[in-house]
Amino acid sequence: MSTRVYVASPDARADLSAAAQAIAEAAGRQSSPAVLFHPLAAQASSARLVGASFDEFARSTDEAETGIIERFEALAAAGPVVAVGTDYSGVTAPTELALNGRLAADLAAPVVLVVDASQGPDHALGLARVALDGLAAQHATVVAIIATGPTHTDATRTLLASLGVPAAVLGDDLSAVLAATDVTITTRTPARFSHELMATARADVRTIVLPESEDPRILEAASVVAARGVARIVLLGEEEQVRADAKRQGLDLTGVEIVSMNNPGLVESYAAKFAELRAKKGVTLEQAREAMADGACFGTMMVYMGGADGLVSGANHTTANTIRPALQVIKTNPGMKTVSGAFLMSLADRVLLFADCAVTPNPEPAQLADIALASAQTARMFGIDPKVAMLTYSTGTSGSGPDVDRVRAGYEEAVQRAPEERIAGPIQFDAAIDPVVGAKKMPDSEVAGRATVFVFPDLEAGNIGYKICQRTAGAVAVGPLLQGLRRPVNDLSRGALVDDIVNTIIMTAIQAQGTNGPLA
Structure with missing residues (x-):
């Protein structure tokens, strides 16, 4: 069993508490007992481990979400935890399926879906289908289904299993359900x-x-x-x-x-x-x-x-x-002549790096190589596996012209200087981000379709690109972070909010972890 599991239901009819208790007890028989944690509850109670109350969540969602994650992680560090989703009795009831998906993604916990089968197997199947779609929309990962209150247990198991994950009814041996939870969730929500x-x-x-x-x-x-x-x-x-x-x-x-x-x-x-x-x-x-x-x-x-x-x-x-x-x-760092500005773009389910969005207006090939290599280093600092796409309006050898040739020359220099880095270029954004397009346009590349670091051809494109992503995709843009210096120095916008300043300080502190001692 995973050390973290999230148990959620699509409505109040399912016996969520009984299912969560059964999972915890089954885990205890296999290895060590799991504690039950309630991310959201009507109020904090000494008898239950609670992340936040509904009132706290309504008052400050971000603060409550932070507290929920911190309390959950403290428990998970000590042993297995079963997070029990909401029971549709609080003020967030109309949106609780989506909320449970969001919290499961925040906690990087696989979801065991619990559905009520008292109205028959077909009704339970319908509930499960809708819930799977709703949870997936929040980037949660459902790994198993448990039915409570079934009237036709065999038919219920069979129909629910047709959805492609292990299915059980309450009272069954849950070994297959526990085995299905033993996965690593890599989703990174902004929280x-x-x-x-x-x-x-x-x-x-x-x-x-x-x-x-x-x-x-x-x-x-x-x-x-x-x-x-x-x-x-x-x-x-x-x-x-x-x-x-x-x-x-x-x-x-x-x-x-x-x-x-x-x-x-x-x-x-x-x-x-x-x-x-x-x-x-x-x-x-x-x-x-x-x-x-x-x-x-x-x-x-x-x-x-x-x-x-x-x-x-x-x-x-x-x-x-x-x-x-x-x-x-x-x-600048040895071997680096260019200072560039990167933004960490925190999307709903992942974090990407965009550069240069802040410093160098029209980089020459050597500067583009500097930006690509510095961006790969920055990505590693913040837990991003760097797959670097050097962007332009053409992919591979399909186009030519001064702008494409400049990016191609930058790509060639970057690969020559750091052959161990995974870099693709010249490449279009769709070929860099979309696996289907990437496989078609650059089939032999391990970056195409899977890029995590995007190097724009000039400052104009980079600045426009990160703002499009921020304003239309709802990405949280953290930065700019200056790259290439021997010690971290970061610039604030004069319109920066307190949260922006706090984030920049934290990022600067992390950048500094790779350095030691005075330069004097």
């Missing part, structure tokens, strides 16, 4: 992806510096990150002023370090190193001291000198203001 990011960040906590402590959004984001334990935060500013601002907002900055940009020792140390690094550009020590009055520059030097592992800025400043100091002193 699950968010949980995975926080878990990854907590596993190796890094220090991130935020220069713009005068912004209320930055203070709130710092408070949230510190409370979640996903990063250590350094705010640049005067401690008395920063703490007074936080108090006015009702924020708790416990665990947040505040560093003054007027600290003489730091100013002199950072300025001396900055002047040394920029000496060939004619920067004097006095000019370097003046540069340290800029938060992005001061914060970048803090990262360079090892006082922080990464920097997040841009809430009140331009992208150039954030990136320029990083290009001047942190510089």
Whole structure:
């Protein structure tokens, strides 16, 4: 049996509790007892393990969903868990089949569908068919069916088994049902992806510096990150002023370090190193001291000198203001000459990476190769198996012209530099994403139809592409994340929400996990 199972029904007539209890008991006879967990219930109870109440879910769906996943994962780490779906008695009753599918996908748990057969086998079959379609639409995976209250048990088993999964009636030996649950669910919903990011960040906590402590959004984001334990935060500013601002907002900055940009020792140390690094550009020590009055520059030097592992800025400043100091002193990784911007696109059932959507307007072939290889590395950091598609309007050798030739040259350089990477190009988007089209247009490619990383031919296409996906497919766009630098520096939109800032801090902290020590 899988260590995680979700038991759901299409309506209130099925004896969901009895089926869940039977699965838990059968699991106990095979290996170790399974605990019963109720993702949603009328209210929390000391007698039941509950993820969230219906009221909490209605008040803040995202927060409740996060809590449900965290509580479930804590239980699953200790042993088998059977999540018991809703019983159609709460405020979400009209949409509970879809809700159960969504929660099962969030929990990466295979579903055992429970249907009522008291009205006969044909009615049970109809219920099951509709429920299978409804759960599949939410990207849940049904692996078995149990009927409760059957009037014709043999006929019920036979008809339900015709749907292609093991079927049983309550009271049967459930060995086949338990065996069917022993699968790995790879679906990554936005809520699950968010949980995975926080878990990854907590596993190796890094220090991130935020220069713009005068912004209320930055203070709130710092408070949230510190409370979640996903990063250590350094705010640049005067401690008395920063703490007074936080108090006015009702924020708790416990665990947040505040560093003054007027600290003489730091100013002199950072300025001396900055002047040394920029000496060939004619920067004097006095000019370097003046540069340290800029938060992005001061914060970048803090990262360079090892006082922080990464920097997040841009809430009140331009992208150039954030990136320029990083290009001047942190510089690009060995063998990499291009800084690019990637977005992680969290779709309903998977996470894709799009690049370059933020930095390089018209990349040359060598830059496209840099972007492809950096994107593959970024994908691995965030649990995406990189299959890189270098996009244009033609696939393989079917077309030619300056734009296609540029992408082809970039592809050839990328493959030459990193033959171990799985890269396809030139390739159209449909051939990269759709297995049927991919098999037809590029039949010998292991990337075509299965791509997870998409390198656009230029900034215009990349920016348009990620926004189309965000606005029409409902994807959660996380980024941009800057790629190619020796230490992570990330830029915020000046219209960023607190959640956006929190996500960028978490992503920066994860990027920093692959680095150690000062660059000085």
